[in-house]
Amino acid sequence: MLHLDFNKAHASSSNYSLVFERIQRLEQQAGPTCNLVRVALSSIIRTIIMVPKVAGRGRSFLGAGAYYLHDKKAETSERVAFAETINLPTNDPEKAIRMMAYTAMHQDEIKARAGGSTRGRKLTEPVYSYSLSWAPGEQPTREEMVAAAKETLKVLGLEKNETLLVCHNDEPHPHIHVIVNRVNPETGIAAPLKMDHLKLSTWAEGYEKRQGLIRCEQRVANNALRRKGEFVKDWVSQRASEFHRWAWERTNRQADRRIREDERLGNKHSSERDQLRRDRDRLVSQQRQRFRDGTRADWRDLFTIQRQEQRRLRDAQRNAWSRMRFFIATHGPEFREATKAGRRSMLRGAVSAITGSRKQLAILEEKQKKERIFFARKLRERAERATATIREKHERQLKELQRRQDQERREMRAKQAKESQAQAREIRDGKDKELFKKEQRGRLRQELKENQADIAGPPRAPRKPTLSDRFQTARGESGQRTGKDKEQPSAGKGLTDRFNKARGSDALKDKSSRFKENEEDIGRKKGKGRGEDD
Missing domain, CATH: 3.30.930 (BirA Bifunctional Protein; domain 2)
Incomplete structure (x- = not known):
């Protein structure tokens, strides 16, 4: 009995490991006392694969x-x-x-x-x-x-x-x-x-x-x-290589898809930040425009005052005394508040004002330029305070946007990690091979359909009707109309009947009679022609 079981295991198995396991089990069943089985087992073990x-x-x-x-x-x-x-x-x-x-x-x-x-x-x-x-x-x-x-x-x-x-x-x-x-x-x-x-x-x-x-x-x-x-071809190895190639391509496709997801999410986040920055710049520019519109009157008053000072300077250029009075009226408060060195410089300015007007005009222009710079700086500070609220709001919105984008990025990473874990479980459970076989069957069905379509050839286009086909169609339609006219005589006469009626009795004559009459008419005309010639 053991010998028969052993032969069955020996002859039917193509898996080397399975054969060896069966041989070991049979040896254990036979026991150390069964020399015949041990000799048979040793001879089979010595068989080279x-x-x-x-x-x-x-x-x-x-x-x-x-x-x-x-x-x-x-x-x-x-x-x-x-x-x-x-x-x-x-x-x-x-x-x-x-x-x-x-x-x-x-x-x-x-x-x-x-x-x-x-x-x-x-x-x-x-x-x-x-x-x-x-x-x-x-x-x-x-x-x-x-x-x-x-x-x-x-x-x-x-x-x-x-x-x-x-x-x-x-x-x-x-x-x-x-x-x-x-x-x-x-x-x-x-x-x-x-x-x-x-x-x-x-x-x-x-x-x-x-x-x-x-x-x-x-x-x-x-x-x-x-x-x-x-x-x-070794089809077993080829199928294995096809499966490994399919698994490699599938992994590459998933990696490419994740890269595209990262790029799309990055582009989306970048566009959201750009839009938020554009909104801030638009609000800031609008606020500055409103501020400029509101301070245009202040600039107009400043330029009016400076033009009046320039006009008074021109009016004071008549003589030295008028120039001295203009200098005292213009720089008197500064002279009282200035230090000893400042007073000396102002006295030198008074002497130059008495002797000529060019120096005094330069001093006035420098004074008015400082006034404009000071006024512009004050207005800029007011504008910055007016737009500070907009910037603070932008910073809050930007932080909130970054927090939401980080959350979206973490969710995408978690989703990709779950997909990777699911793929690892598929590989561990062998479901990827089932999916590969399913795709192969679907691809085979598609190839069979394409082969059948190639064998059948492209669909033939409808043939254009020839002149003979159109003539036959027209004759059939006219025959149908004639049959209807016969069945319904009271429906009215057709074009042929009206034409025959218009021709009168000539339409009822036979063709041969009409030919004979034509011949007789031609003969009479020829006879008349001969008599006239004679």
């Missing part, structure tokens, strides 16, 4: 060595089970990495030494790496893993290139990494590595066949179709 995977090409051997020869993000090397070199004069993996880098950097020298051409495009990616993986629970020996790696090198045409093999034990499945220098150390020519995935797939199929058990039936079918010349 090969999964080659190409990591790709790279630029730096030092970077590859730092990753493969050490633990992830650490300087230790606990995950390295063993390392082995091929076509290298050293077994030290660190030295092997440096020697491979030296060979790649001196590719032109190697070509020249081998007699080859050094022209052409320089090789930028000399590193080539791939891995060979066995299923969890399998226990291939070091010799088996190295032998499998050497077989793949021969399949890829890299058996003469410098190679470093590194086995890791950090995963539940045994695997070995193969790091190859694409530059041939003897010729300096870089390996092209065309169709490496297909070559490794064919090799893996043969490897499983040699072990006596085919685990990946799809790989066998795909390779058979490829040998027939058909194009075969």
